[in-house]
Amino acid sequence: MAAKANTKSIPSVWARPQAAPSQPALSRAVIVREAIAMLDEEGIEALSMRKLGARLNAGATSLYRHVALKDELMELAVDEVLAEIVRSPADGPDWRAAVTQLAVTFRATALRHPWMCAVLGQAGLAYMGPNLTAISERLGALFAAAGFPEPHGAIDVVYSYVIGVATTESAWLTTVVRSGQTEAEFIAHLARASQPAGEPEGAEAVNPGSFRDEKFAYGLEVVLDGLALRLTR
Missing domain, CATH: 1.10.357.10 (Tetracycline Repressor, domain 2)
Structure with a gap:
């Protein structure tokens, strides 16, 4: 969980570079896509890093390598769905x-x-x-x-x-x-x-x-x- 603590001073996910993939199937893009699917199906209240990790067959610690906080994940998810408007x-x-x-x-x-x-x-x-x-x-x-x-x-x-x-x-x-x-x-x-x-x-x-x-x-x-x-x- 050290990675989570070290990024508290970062004001936004857009100010931080992406981490290298911790396993072949896990990346920031994969995490965000699965988070959006979970949000659409179950709502904000149901989303947690632990539950998301379980859906991805990965531990919450692995997710924190790519997304330091749940707030960051929400920023990324919102911007991803806004791509539908850009297109x-x-x-x-x-x-x-x-x-x-x-x-x-x-x-x-x-x-x-x-x-x-x-x-x-x-x-x-x-x-x-x-x-x-x-x-x-x-x-x-x-x-x-x-x-x-x-x-x-x-x-x-x-x-x-x-x-x-x-x-x-x-x-x-x-x-x-x-x-x-x-x-x-x-x-x-x-x-x-x-x-x-x-x-x-x-x-x-x-x-x-x-x-x-x-x-x-x-x-x-x-x-x-x-x-x-x-x-x-």
């Missing part, structure tokens, strides 16, 4: 369409990995890994080309909206999964529980996934409308 289709000349595309892809990625926004919400964007940096640079280039006087301010606005909404949605969907019901069934159950006795049941609910998509799109349009006003001043 999204290229941006076009219309800044609103391009930002919308990136925001929609960001939200979709967050909902595929419900733990991601919880980590970002706790740690913020203090540690800029390569993929998060690439996303921010893409947004900055879009806003600068459009003529925004404060591209970084516009980036913060978009991040705040997308991460905020995705955090709430991820928490909601995690609760739905734990209920063992579909989202529509869970909503119907809540509606019945809150309905006064004797009152007739309400109209059939809309598709919950479509409703969340439309709600996100509406809010994003409002955010972009507000940003667009900056160009007219």
Whole structure:
């Protein structure tokens, strides 16, 4: 465990070089991929270096050669899933369409990995890994080309909206999964529980996934409308 203690002064995993593989099948990339699979399946609470080591048939000490702390592992896992956004289709000349595309892809990625926004919400964007940096640079280039006087301010606005909404949605969907019901069934159950006795049941609910998509799109349009006003001043 000495390796763990010696790295406490390192502020971020990005500031420390990778260790040489301790066994042929074990590397930082392998560890991160397995951690993401575990996070997707079981959530943040279930992840520990001991359990992860067991899934990889390796001791926790072997993992610490490549990832000094669990916090480092979470940084790496978040940045790895953000690669899904970096690989999204290229941006076009219309800044609103391009930002919308990136925001929609960001939200979709967050909902595929419900733990991601919880980590970002706790740690913020203090540690800029390569993929998060690439996303921010893409947004900055879009806003600068459009003529925004404060591209970084516009980036913060978009991040705040997308991460905020995705955090709430991820928490909601995690609760739905734990209920063992579909989202529509869970909503119907809540509606019945809150309905006064004797009152007739309400109209059939809309598709919950479509409703969340439309709600996100509406809010994003409002955010972009507000940003667009900056160009007219």
